[in-house]
Amino acid sequence: MRAVAVNEFGGDPKVVDLAKPTPGRGELLVEVAAAAVNPFDWKVADGMLGGSMEHTFPLVLGSDFAGTVVDLGADTTRFSVGDRVFGSVLRAPVGAVGAYAEFLTVPSEGLVASAADLDPARAAALPTAAGTALGLLEAGGVLAGQTVLLVGAAGGVGTFVTQLAAARDVRVLAVTRGVGAAGMGALGAAETYDAADGIVVDKVRSDHPDGVDALVDLVSGAADFAAYARLIRDGGVALSTRFVADPDELGRRGIEAINHNQKSTARLYDRLADELRARRITVPIEARLPLSDAPSAIARSRLGGARGKTVILP
Numbered sequence: 001m002r003a004v005a006v007n008e009f010g011g012d013p014k015v016v017d018l019a020k021p022t023p024g025r026g027e028l029l030v031e032v033a034a035a036a037v038n039p040f041d042w043k044v045a046d047g048m049l050g051g052s053m054e055h056t057f058p059l060v061l062g063s064d065f066a067g068t069v070v071d072l073g074a075d076t077t078r079f080s081v082g083d084r085v086f087g088s089v090l091r092a093p094v095g096a097v098g099a100y101a102e103f104l105t106v107p108s109e110g111l112v113a114s115a116a117d118l119d120p121a122r123a124a125a126l127p128t129a130a131g132t133a134l135g136l137l138e139a140g141g142v143l144a145g146q147t148v149l150l151v152g153a154a155g156g157v158g159t160f161v162t163q164l165a166a167a168r169d170v171r172v173l174a175v176t177r178g179v180g181a182a183g184m185g186a187l188g189a190a191e192t193y194d195a196a197d198g199i200v201v202d203k204v205r206s207d208h209p210d211g212v213d214a215l216v217d218l219v220s221g222a223a224d225f226a227a228y229a230r231l232i233r234d235g236g237v238a239l240s241t242r243f244v245a246d247p248d249e250l251g252r253r254g255i256e257a258i259n260h261n262q263k264s265t266a267r268l269y270d271r272l273a274d275e276l277r278a279r280r281i282t283v284p285i286e287a288r289l290p291l292s293d294a295p296s297a298i299a300r301s302r303l304g305g306a307r308g309k310t311v312i313l314p
């Protein structure tokens with residue numbers, strides 16, 4: 001089968017020919033219909049998990065997928081051949097299976113949920129991006145009527161945070177750069193700030209002199225995060241997906257600091273699928289590309305500029 005893999009940490013992703021995987025005990029064999037591009041994919045290729053999990057090379061890239069169950073290992077009860085599913089693959093040894101491939105195996109009791117009646121491209125876009133978005137809002141305890149400052153709003157996670165928050169009557173102040181502002185209002189952002197010329201702390205403060213209840217920052221390094229966090233009113237919450245929230249510094253102002261590390265479950269994926277079916281979220285798909293274009297899609301993700309989700313269709 002064709003797959004996209006690297007031969008070493010930091011290597012160039014290439015389309016390779018690999019043996020089709022065989023489902024082990026309790027596993028599903030899935031024919032992949034769509035895989036989503038996430039920054040996590042190239043971070044894994046660069047060795048982000050090298051110190052904590054065993055890896056194997058060629059390391060097949062990609063975690064989020066949707067497809068059809070085409071075979072079952074022994075003792076597999078949760079799904080049947082022909083079922084449409086979506087989910088996420090990440091298990092040791094990392095790289096033995098990946099979503100950028102024509103087939104993958106996944107434990108039937110693992111991170112996999114029913115995608116019946118869902119468009120595969122949209123379903124594949126949900127696990128990491130929408131899962132993290134919902135995880136952030138719940139970890140931060142963000143409530144209806146509150147105001148959240150969202151930095152990095154136009155990308156994969158940010159477009160889902162915007163929609164999920166707005167659907168819960170949370171007021172979203174979306175910080176994007178350049179053309180990222182387009183379409184944020186349609187996704188539910190109450191206001192959009194353009195950080196193209198630098199961070200926009202002064203502008204937000206003059207519009208919101210009482211501060212915001214929560215900061216959800218998907219992109220900033222420590223210094224910019226600390227500057228944005230000064231906009232949070234005392235007793236609020238500051239969340240980073242980049243692990244730069246300083247609990248000591250923020251704690252002195254009674255602000256809860258959360259360095260969010262998303263832990264997903266199949267139940268969470270079911271909830272996301274329900275949000276999609278009920279049209280409480282849409283999936284902003286920026287590009288649909290063939291597997292042969294996955295290496296360039298990964299290169300583009302590294303450079304930034306994402307507007308919603310890029311999806312690979314093997």
Ligand SMILES: NC(=O)c1ccc[n+]([C@@H]2O[C@H](COP(=O)([O-])OP(=O)(O)OC[C@H]3O[C@@H](n4cnc5c(N)ncnc54)[C@H](OP(=O)(O)O)[C@@H]3O)[C@@H](O)[C@H]2O)c1
Nearest residue numbers: 039152154155156157176177195241260261262304305306
């Ligand atoms: N900790 C966790 O559990 C977890 C889970 C999921 C994701 N993450 C991480 O969270 C980050 C975001 O993920 P993602 O999937 O949303 O990435 P993405 O799809 O690449 O989107 C990032 C967005 O942020 C924008 N951006 C970058 N710098 C900005 C700035 N200074 N001000 C305003 N906007 C800015 C980018 O556009 P421009 O470049 O055009 O500005 C892009 O629209 C990644 O680092 C990812 O690895 C962590």
